[in-house]
Amino acid sequence: MQTTASFEQETVLECCNLRTYIHTRRGLVRAVDGVDLKLKAGRALGLVGESGSGKSLTAFSIMGLIDEPVRIEEGSVIRLEGRDIGNLSRKQLAGLRGSRIAMVFQEPMTALNPVHTVGWQVGEPLILHLGMTKAQAKKRAIELLDLVGIKDAARRADDYPHQLSGGMRQRVMIAIALACDPAVLLADEPTTALDVTVQSQILTILAELRKRLRVAILLITHDLGVVEETCDDVAVMYAGRIVERGPVPEVLQRPRHPYTRALLASMPTLDTEATLRPIPGSVPDARSWPKGCRFASRCEFVTGRCLDEYPPTFAGDAGAEVACWLYDEAQPRSQGGLQR
Numbered sequence: 001m002q003t004t005a006s007f008e009q010e011t012v013l014e015c016c017n018l019r020t021y022i023h024t025r026r027g028l029v030r031a032v033d034g035v036d037l038k039l040k041a042g043r044a045l046g047l048v049g050e051s052g053s054g055k056s057l058t059a060f061s062i063m064g065l066i067d068e069p070v071r072i073e074e075g076s077v078i079r080l081e082g083r084d085i086g087n088l089s090r091k092q093l094a095g096l097r098g099s100r101i102a103m104v105f106q107e108p109m110t111a112l113n114p115v116h117t118v119g120w121q122v123g124e125p126l127i128l129h130l131g132m133t134k135a136q137a138k139k140r141a142i143e144l145l146d147l148v149g150i151k152d153a154a155r156r157a158d159d160y161p162h163q164l165s166g167g168m169r170q171r172v173m174i175a176i177a178l179a180c181d182p183a184v185l186l187a188d189e190p191t192t193a194l195d196v197t198v199q200s201q202i203l204t205i206l207a208e209l210r211k212r213l214r215v216a217i218l219l220i221t222h223d224l225g226v227v228e229e230t231c232d233d234v235a236v237m238y239a240g241r242i243v244e245r246g247p248v249p250e251v252l253q254r255p256r257h258p259y260t261r262a263l264l265a266s267m268p269t270l271d272t273e274a275t276l277r278p279i280p281g282s283v284p285d286a287r288s289w290p291k292g293c294r295f296a297s298r299c300e301f302v303t304g305r306c307l308d309e310y311p312p313t314f315a316g317d318a319g320a321e322v323a324c325w326l327y328d329e330a331q332p333r334s335q336g337g338l339q340r
């Protein structure tokens with residue numbers, strides 16, 4: 001595999017123009033439709049957006065965990081540690097999964113194997129990818145269970161998934177994911193199925209391990225509160241595309257895209273005093289996206305140009321970027337336009 005010379009040293013994962021379409025009998029569902037992402041070593045990027053915006057499919061595409069009728073379209077680029085992994089064979093991808101890139105899912109019970117002990121499941125990738133002996137893998141598995149905060153790890157290693165609480169199971173999933181010291185961890189709503197106290201414990205563990213192991217994390221969530229607490233950067237996804245991105249403080253304190261603003265206003269976590277305002281309207285059909293901005297039909301600042309042409313990305317302060325015509329210098333801003 002080729003290493004791209006221009007690939008920045010610190011960038012561990014990059015997607016360029018990632019398009020993942022679902023080829024159904026009732027039409028082409030353009031669910032992920034030109035996503036650009038960049039993840040730096042040891043940093044956490046939050047990928048947020050309403051349900052159905054394409055977040056999970058983005059992660060599954062990166063992991064190569066998609067199957068017919070879902071396809072990554074020609075021209076999409078996925079680079080892991082400088083290597084183009086978009087065109088790898090299933091076997092080559094399976095070799096990377098669990099070693100250089102790993103994923104934690106929303107519901108650990110469905111991801112864990114009910115007939116094997118958790119110690120065995122943490123140890124398996126060590127045997128598979130690192131060639132450890134069973135004895136070495138068991139010893140390391142216990143260390144890993146301890147690392148993710150499972151008390152009395154040597155004894156718990158012999159437990160089966162059903163003997164553990166939801167929070168413990170998610171810790172086991174994290175131990176499995178991090179076993180081979182991957183460069184990238186994808187976490188898809190890892191705390192949604194857990195109660196609030198356990199949620200914050202899991203997020204704390206992830207934050208600690210990120211610093212300690214320097215693993216880059218792509219955290220998929222619909223909760224901007226979680227992003228605020230745990231991520232360095234955020235990318236806001238709407239209708240299959242990223243509409244705004246940047247450092248967390250910049251984007252959450254000075255959101256530019258009308259969708260990001262609406263999302264913030266609709267969420268209870270950041271300011272519980274404020275009256276919650278659901279976003280009016282609904283996401284257009286992914287079988288026939290409008291030709292202009294996909295948020296136009298729900299946007300209070302819509303102009304004729306928004307309906308005609310998809311906006312390019314405009315640079316904001318502190319590295320923020322926004323795909324919205326309101327930020328085009330050439331466009332005279334109407335009264336009541338967004339503050340820049």
Ligand SMILES: Nc1ncnc2c1ncn2[C@@H]1O[C@H](COP(=O)(O)OP(=O)(O)OP(=O)(O)O)[C@@H](O)[C@H]1O
Nearest residue numbers: 022029031050051052053054055056057058070222
């Ligand atoms: N296998 C599939 N077949 C048909 N449609 C699919 C398939 N997988 C995903 N989709 C559609 O693709 C779109 C994006 O789904 P995805 O799960 O990525 O969204 P999401 O942003 O992760 O939402 P959520 O937060 O609800 O998980 C949705 O409209 C979904 O219905």
